[in-house]
Amino acid sequence: MGRKNSEPNSILSNRLILLLVFLVSCGLAYVFLSAVTRSRSTSVSEFGIGSSLVLVGENVVGGCCKGIEHLELWGSAVKWGSEFKLSTSEGCCNACKSMCTGKDGPCLCDSWVFCGNRQACGSKFGECWLKKQKDSLAPEKQEAGPLGGTVIWTSGLIFGKGEGIIGLETEYGTLHVKLFPDCAPHTVAYILELLPLRHCAGCQFYRAESRGQSWDSEGNHIKNAGFGPPFALIQGTLEAQGTPFNKLPIEDCPILRRGSVALIGSGPEFFISLADHSEWKQEYTVFGSVLPEDMDVAEKIATLPTLSDVWNNVHVSVLEKPVPILLRRINKSQQD
Incomplete structure (x- = not known):
């Protein structure tokens, strides 16, 4: 009798163990997938649009992506801002950097222009224009806005290998x-x-x-x-x-x-x-x-x-x- 009474308990115990193993396995799978996702996200961040490390000649410069407010750089557009919007000027700067790999040949993008003031920019808010200057050491720029008003744009330069x-x-x-x-x-x-x-x-x-x-x-x-x-x-x-x-x-x-x-x-x-x-x-x-x-x-x-x-x-x-x-x-x- 004692043996019969213990069988249901044994079955229940085994089921609980299997359930525990299943939950642990799911947890490990979640951790693994999260790590892979973070790794993939980091790779995109490091080498793509969100890059914080940029190859300059033979040196790596980290954490720099600044521009000048109230400045609009002109030049031939390689990416139209009306079709390319981002949330920050740093993101726009990094988008330009991503077109400058440090390999042989000039950068496809050497200047960027971003509109980040929601009130002043209106429908242009978030526009990121990526451009190529005729002469990166003498960039074309607009000093004043429409009708002599304040320039609403923020702009910056990017110098690739052998440039600047x-x-x-x-x-x-x-x-x-x-x-x-x-x-x-x-x-x-x-x-x-x-x-x-x-x-x-x-x-x-x-x-x-x-x-x-x-x-x-x-x-x-x-x-x-x-x-x-x-x-x-x-x-x-x-x-x-x-x-x-x-x-x-x-x-x-x-x-x-x-x-x-x-x-x-x-x-x-x-x-x-x-x-x-x-x-x-x-x-x-x-x-x-x-x-x-x-x-x-x-x-x-x-x-x-x-x-x-x-x-x-x-x-x-x-x-x-x-x-x-x-x-x-x-x-x-x-x-x-």
């Missing part, structure tokens, strides 16, 4: 600088305004400091060493005499690496870093990077004769003779 390179020409050689308009659009716009000037009187390097004993030749900080002085940089100004300078906004500030070209505050003072400066956090607007093969020019300037000085209780090395800078445009064909 300017030269800082000195008597010791030319520093070729790759500009980052997606990180520092306002600063890059100012630099592009200087390019047409035949002379940049007043543009010069006036401070030069070597890596000393704190950083190795690759720019890596040496363990337990100090952080200067010397501070591993060459510093100068990009203010042309006779040309009014308006303070620039503080923009995207990634960690400084060897070769980074950064604005100090609102400009026009700037510097080129000869080493990695993670200790400076994200204090400066990085608007470009010197091509690796030209860093020997920066190193040469850093070894020129200097005088000791004190700025705000900081010991610095000032060049005995400032080094004049001439800004000039570099065409892609000159880099090939």
Whole structure:
């Protein structure tokens, strides 16, 4: 009798175990499918419209996709905004980047235009126009809206491999600088305004400091060493005499690496870093990077004769003779 009474309990127990196994299996299947879906979504995000990592030459720049408000860039449309609407300017910027893979050949898209103010844009709200400039270093732009009103658009530039390179020409050689308009659009716009000037009187390097004993030749900080002085940089100004300078906004500030070209505050003072400066956090607007093969020019300037000085209780090395800078445009064909 006892044995008979235990059989139903045994059957019930087995059924409960099977049910539990089934529920666990469903849970594991759900987790697996969710992971696959997230992975697929991440892949689209990283390499497609939502990309936050973009190949620039041989470097990867992350998290930059900025534009300038109240600016409308003209140019030939490669994607019509009336048929292509997005929710953010960053999405529009990334859509342009997705057409610039970093492979050989020019980018299909080098500028984007987005209307993001629902009230001002009306039916044009969300329109994302992807365009191609005749000259990306001298983009066509509309300064005023209809009847002289405020421009309702936000625009930005994208420079692909071999594009967006300017030269800082000195008597010791030319520093070729790759500009980052997606990180520092306002600063890059100012630099592009200087390019047409035949002379940049007043543009010069006036401070030069070597890596000393704190950083190795690759720019890596040496363990337990100090952080200067010397501070591993060459510093100068990009203010042309006779040309009014308006303070620039503080923009995207990634960690400084060897070769980074950064604005100090609102400009026009700037510097080129000869080493990695993670200790400076994200204090400066990085608007470009010197091509690796030209860093020997920066190193040469850093070894020129200097005088000791004190700025705000900081010991610095000032060049005995400032080094004049001439800004000039570099065409892609000159880099090939």
